[in-house]
Each structure stands twice: as C-alpha cells, then as structure tokens.
Amino acid sequence: MYPKSIQKLIEIFSRFPTVGPRTAGRFVFYLLKLSDGEMNELIAALQGLKKEIKQCSFCFNSFEAADDEQKTGLCAICRDNTRDQALLCIVEKESDLETLEKTKQYRGRYFILGGVNDILKKEGIQNIKAQELKDRMAGAIQEIILALNPTTEGEATVLYLERLLAPYGKKITRLGRGLPVGGELEYADEETLRSALEGRR
Amino acid sequence: MYPKSIQKLIEIFSRFPTVGPRTAGRFVFYLLKLSDGEMNELIAALQGLKKEIKQCSFCFNSFEAADDEQKTGLCAICRDNTRDQALLCIVEKESDLETLEKTKQYRGRYFILGGVNDILKKEGIQNIKAQELKDRMAGAIQEIILALNPTTEGEATVLYLERLLAPYGKKITRLGRGLPVGGELEYADEETLRSALEGRR
Numbered sequence: 001m002y003p004k005s006i007q008k009l010i011e012i013f014s015r016f017p018t019v020g021p022r023t024a025g026r027f028v029f030y031l032l033k034l035s036d037g038e039m040n041e042l043i044a045a046l047q048g049l050k051k052e053i054k055q056c057s058f059c060f061n062s063f064e065a066a067d068d069e070q071k072t073g074l075c076a077i078c079r080d081n082t083r084d085q086a087l088l089c090i091v092e093k094e095s096d097l098e099t100l101e102k103t104k105q106y107r108g109r110y111f112i113l114g115g116v117n118d119i120l121k122k123e124g125i126q127n128i129k130a131q132e133l134k135d136r137m138a139g140a141i142q143e144i145i146l147a148l149n150p151t152t153e154g155e156a157t158v159l160y161l162e163r164l165l166a167p168y169g170k171k172i173t174r175l176g177r178g179l180p181v182g183g184e185l186e187y188a189d190e191e192t193l194r195s196a197l198e199g200r201r
Numbered sequence: 202m203y204p205k206s207i208q209k210l211i212e213i214f215s216r217f218p219t220v221g222p223r224t225a226g227r228f229v230f231y232l233l234k235l236s237d238g239e240m241n242e243l244i245a246a247l248q249g250l251k252k253e254i255k256q257c258s259f260c261f262n263s264f265e266a267a268d269d270e271q272k273t274g275l276c277a278i279c280r281d282n283t284r285d286q287a288l289l290c291i292v293e294k295e296s297d298l299e300t301l302e303k304t305k306q307y308r309g310r311y312f313i314l315g316g317v318n319d320i321l322k323k324e325g326i327q328n329i330k331a332q333e334l335k336d337r338m339a340g341a342i343q344e345i346i347l348a349l350n351p352t353t354e355g356e357a358t359v360l361y362l363e364r365l366l367a368p369y370g371k372k373i374t375r376l377g378r379g380l381p382v383g384g385e386l387e388y389a390d391e392e393t394l395r396s397a398l399e400g401r402r
Binding site: 001002003004005006008009012016017018022023025026027028029030031032036039041042043045046047048049050052053055062063064067093094095098 | 295
C-alpha cells in the first residue's frame with residue numbers, strides 16, 4: 001500500500017478528466033521528484049487560479065479579473081462594443097470559443113453552454129445553461145449560431161436548443177459541414193461526404 | 202488567448218507525464234469548476250506530499266515520515282528484520298515495487314533504480330542510481346533479482362547492471378519469462394513463446 005498522502009493525491013488526480021488511477025500514480029511520483037521551487041510554482045498557480053480568474057456574467061468565458069477595471073463583470077469579448085451584438089454563437093466549452101476566436105472570422109458574441117445533451121445520461125440536460133441562455137434572448141440578438149460538435153451528443157443538443165429557442169423567433173443557423181480543408185476525399189466518411197455534397201457551392 | 206493564470210497552469214500540467222497541452226487545458230477548466238473546498242483539498246494534499254513523505258535511504262521507496270518513529274530513515278520494508286537480507290530485488294520505479302509487494306511472494310528487500318537504460322537517449326544511464334546500488338553491495342546480499350520490464354530498455358538495463366555488478370560476485374537472476382497466466386497461446390508473440398519453451402518445466 002502506498003503511504004496515505006500519496007493515496008489521497010492519487011484519488012484526487014483520478015477525478016481529473018481522462019485520468020485513471022495508474023496515470024494518477026504517475027503524476028504523484030512525478031511530483032515527488034520535483035524541486036521545492038517547482039512544487040511551490042504549481043501550488044501558487046493553483047491558488048492564483050480562482051483568485052485571478054473571473055467568469056463573464058454574459059457568456060461564461062474565463063477572464064483575468066485584473067482586466068475588469070470598470071467592474072463590468074464582462075470578459076474582453078463581451079466588453080468590446082465593436083463586436084456585432086446581433087450575433088450570438090453558442091459553443092459547448094471554453095476551448096471551442098478559443099478555437100473559433102483564433103480564426104478571427106467571427107465578430108459577434110458567444111455563449112458557453114457548459115455541456116451537451118448526453119442522451120445516454122439522465123443528467124445530460126441539467127449541465128446545460130438553458131435558463132441563462134433564455135435570459136440572453138431579450139437583447140439585440142438576431143441570429144444564433146449553434147457551433148456544436150458534429151457528434152451524436154452535439155446533434156441532440158442542436159435539436160434541444162432549436163426547440164428551446166423557437167419561441168423567441170430568432171434566426172438559428174449551424175456551422176457548415178463538409179470536407180475538412182487539407183483532408184482527402186478517400187478518407188472522408190459517408191456522412192461527411194453527404195454533407196459536403198449537400199453544402200456544395 | 203487564454204488568461205495568463207490559465208496559460209501558466211496549462212504550461213505546468215503539460216510537463217506532467219502523458220499530458221499534452223490539450224489535456225492540460227481540460228485539467229484547468231476542470232479545476233475552474235471545482236468548489237473552493239475541493240480546490241483547497243488538492244492544494245493541501247500537494248503541500249502535505251513533500252512534508253509527509255520521506256524517501257527510504259536504502260531502497261528509495263516513499264514512506265510516511267510519521268511512521269519513522271525511530272528516525273531510522275528506512276521504509277517499513279527495509280526496517281522489517283524478518284525480511285531476507287540476503288535478497289535484493291532491483292526495480293525500475295516505485296509502482297513496480299508495489300506490484301511485486303501485492304503478490305506477497307517476495308520476502309527480501311528492494312532497490313529502486315529510478316530509471317532504465319534508454320539506449321536512444323544519451324542521458325539514459327545518468328538517471329540510474331548506479332553508485333548508490335554499488336554502495337549496497339557491501340552488505341549481506343547474496344542474490345540480486347533484476348525485476349525490470351521485458352522491453353528493449355529493460356533488457357539494455359539488465360545488460361548494463363550485469364556488467365556493473367559483476368565485480369561483486371553475487372548471484373544475479375531475472376524474473377521468469379513465459380505465457381502470462383490467463384493469456385492465450387494464440388495471442389502470444391513469438392518472443393514470449395520462445396521464452397515459454399525455454400522456461401518449460
């Protein structure tokens with residue numbers, strides 16, 4: 001049996017996404033080999049995380065609390081008046097927002113759903129910020145872009161959101177489907193090819 | 202771009218074994234969702250790790266510092282006088298020691314090498330506690346069991362250790378090779394089958 005403090009940390013790391021007990025063990029032995037300076041760096045970064053990071057009250061994106069000089073509670077994207085207030089792009093998670101921002105192609109605002117409709121789990125819909133999303137509908141929004149993953153869960157979430165938002169009469173669109181740029185026709189699956197044919201221009 | 206404190210933590214987690222930047226990002230967003238209590242639990246466990254864990258001065262195994270009432274600097278295994286002092290089992294890492302201990306078949310002592318001879322990397326041999334191992338040879342040890350992984354690196358380490366320890370004239374053995382219990386002949390590779398034939402009894 002490992003010493004108690006090692007077991008405790010293995011247990012905590014095992015709750016991290018994608019981490020099982022074996023990987024958690026490797027993390028702990030890696031940490032045991034760190035210098036005091038490196039360990040303190042990790043602890044300080046963890047302590048700073050919650051203190052320095054705020055969640056945007058509009059889109060739920062994370063942002064540096066220090067940047068919010070005017071105490072608006074809004075992230076840099078939502079504070080930016082030059083962005084198109086008529087567009088709202090709905091993503092599952094923060095990293096999807098980051099990926100879209102990197103393209104520099106979208107100039108509207110976002111809404112982070114916090115989850116997808118996992119049809120295999122009962123609690124699936126509860127993870128979605130449905131009420132918060134409905135609250136956003138009162139504003140200047142004209143078009144809602146559902147930028148969810150082209151997976152079963154993503155599709156189920158699209159259907160769920162379309163029904164949820166129907167009463168507000170906004171235009172609802174989805175990201176285009178087709179062949180990924182740089183991909184080869186040979187390796188594309190049937191569903192992607194069907195979408196590529198339908199979306200031809 | 203993610204806020205600075207998120208980027209910093211992604212950078213630190215990316216140094217963990219098996220973790221890339223994408224997984225590190227998932228860790229950080231998982232942590233952002235934790236309650237204050239859960240975050241403090243993680244920080245306390247990390248702070249406790251180095252304080253509460255000592256490394257055995259003989260075998261380099263980790264042990265609870267509080268267990269060392271007599272301040273021997275030795276882990277519970279090395280402190281146990283009923284264990285056979287004539288046997289020394291050399292393992293690569295702490296989890297290998299744990300795996301062997303669970304079998305309850307071995308009653309000697311251990312030595313954690315801290316690495317293997319990675320023939321593809323120049324620094325391979327430097328990670329191995331070679332001098333410390335040689336220092337252990339002065340004692341009552343009669344047989345050295347090389348319990349390294351049956352991999353290229355493990356084999357290279359066995360050859361390296363056999364040469365390193367030859368001058369001390371101890372008996373050097375390795376773990377038996379053959380079919381894993383519960384495995385099927387059909388799925389065994391050629392090398393395993395050859396070992397199984399050679400080791401038949």
